[in-house]
Amino acid sequence: MAFFLDHEEEQGAPLVDPARRRVLRLGLAALPFLSASLLLPSALWAAPVIPQKGKAASAPVPDNKPRPPRLLMLDPGHGGHDPGAIGLSGTYEKDITLDIARRMAAAFAGEPSIKVQLTRERDVFLPLSERVEIGCAARADLFLSIHADSAPNHGARGLSVYTLSEKASDQFASQLADKENHADVAGGLNVPVDDKEVAAILFDLAARHTRNTAQRVKVGFIKGMGRRWELLEQPMRSANFAVLRSPEVPSMLVETGFLSNKKDEALLSKPLQRQKIATLMAKELAFLLKSPLFG
């Protein structure tokens, strides 16, 4: 407990460094579109109807244009000198997350309608703001940060998914976000605390649509995964994770399991099981990315 309280000031840390300012600018530039789209019923912005001369305004225009491929950004948590959680048997979270991300990317190889990129392809440290910016710059349709953390309760096990919320779903979610947000500090980046007002405006306006999409994807993803993989009790969670703060890209964080739990660590240490969870997650995301949630 003391560990988490030490980093309480990280909760809600604003976007301030140059990379984060770029993210802010992107978000603010998107405001006119977002505020307009928020006024429309979801059915309309999901399938826009454009009136044409000589045609009844209500007649939908058939859209025969081939869809551009969807882009899924996978973000293997931690890396380099930040090992993430270390399991009871010495498993490093950073290795598990990178391996699962690589296996997921490979699982999409036969899926031309979805492209996959990784924020890191090697064992390197990447600041949280840079991970967010990579997703924004690539104009990803969905950002998935992959983790396998630890919990004070060693009995806790199973998969869970987090989306961004200023208010955490419970105390553990809040502590986990504090711990994850601390990665930048652990990596030598000192993020000053200011710009709270700007961050709050961005959070409330520009990101609302993005967060709604992420929320829906989370529900579908958990429903699908629950059929084939052990879930944490109350697997749909939310907290203020810095890596989920993109105003433009719907973002989720998946805890594939807990390295503080013997069974989960044993599972995630086996290549066959990592292949299984990677294939299952890829399958669910492929289904969701091709659904009307993404237009």
Ligand SMILES: [Zn+2]
């Ligand atoms: Zn982690």
